[in-house]
Amino acid sequence: MSATPPSAANHPALPAVEQAIRTRTGNAFRIAAAHPVGGGSIHTALRVEDRSGAACFVKLADAGSAAMFAAEVDGLAAIAASGSFRTPAVIACGTAGAHAFLVLEHLELRPLQSAADGVRFADALVRLHRDRGERFGWHRDNFIGRTPQPNTPHANWAHFFVEHRLRPQFALARAQGFDAELHRQGERLFDRVPALFLDYRPQESLLHGDLWHGNAALLADGTPVVFDPAVHRGDRESDLAMSELFGGFPSSFYAEYRLSWPLHEDYEQRKLLYSLYHMLNHLNLFGRAYQREALRLATRLNQELAQRRD
Known part of the structure; x- marks a missing residue:
């Protein structure tokens, strides 16, 4: 497992993210690694893992982005309810001090090609x-x-x-x-x-x-x-x-x-x-x-x- 950049590993919202995952899933999830995920231009995106390798996808931003994350949760739910596309399940959404977070199911994805x-x-x-x-x-x-x-x-x-x-x-x-x-x-x-x-x-x-x-x-x-x-x-x-x-x-x-x-x-x-x-x-x-x-x-x-x- 590659070394985690300090900016990811030490993000002040991660303890709240960990607790939110534990509360929602009812398990003993402990963040052992947090890896930056590329592709986004608005929020900090991380793949967080516990020691077993179980992973979640996390978005982090300032607390002013809480409304943006809530709207995303609403939109994902609407698409899922339509029975059309698979969407990542929402695990948690909240704030921690000056930060907002959204925790989603981590999906292994591939691009459209064929x-x-x-x-x-x-x-x-x-x-x-x-x-x-x-x-x-x-x-x-x-x-x-x-x-x-x-x-x-x-x-x-x-x-x-x-x-x-x-x-x-x-x-x-x-x-x-x-x-x-x-x-x-x-x-x-x-x-x-x-x-x-x-x-x-x-x-x-x-x-x-x-x-x-x-x-x-x-x-x-x-x-x-x-x-x-x-x-x-x-x-x-x-x-x-x-x-x-x-x-x-x-x-x-x-x-x-x-x-x-x-x-x-x-x-x-x-x-x-x-x-x-x-x-x-x-x-x-x-x-x-x-x-x-x-x-x-x-x-x-x-x-x-x-x-x-x-």
Whole structure:
């Protein structure tokens, strides 16, 4: 077993994490090792083990992140209840002084690689999206990354997306001093978004909400797994658009999804809208490297929607 970095082994929240695991599982779990886990950009992630090798996955952050962890617990529960994907079981969630923690079941995961992997994952996503509600949004607000994501329920998806997705992201970008032209494009776009839904009425599907390849995997037996959700009810196309934004999914995934549940003919245009939301969020979280692409998407959408009206 490799040496544990002091920053992981000596984290002040680990005694509380250990006690929470013991209380929840009713066993004598004692943390013998804590190994940093890569891949996250928001929280400290650790694999903690006892002397027998039993392991848990732990997220640690400042106490202000407690609401973020609670929202993640809620989202994982919703996806698990849909009977679509496997999600890591929640072991504990709480605070310890200045720190918040989330303890999850540790799963041995592998990335999607083969055509068969893509088919399995698509079938699970169709099952998730077939889980329908009565209104768009969610029963609570949550987060996309560490950005607050308002989810006030609404009967109209275009209105919901403008008011609870685009406006907050554009406002945050303006407050951080990003390109004024980006803000002007946003102002033009708000009134034009409904035109994308004149001939298309999305269902209130249960969505993962942050479906990039880093939040998707398989167990060794091929069972599809998702985690780190930003759950809400919305247009299923938005999950697919996010999956395309950064790549990483086999082409068989898209072919199988479309075979099982064909997409509307205007998906490619609405994909720009959904990609814009996530690009704005990346701009607001990670900085100017995403500004040019956010501006490109907003400008192209405005140009195409203006042509529709002419």
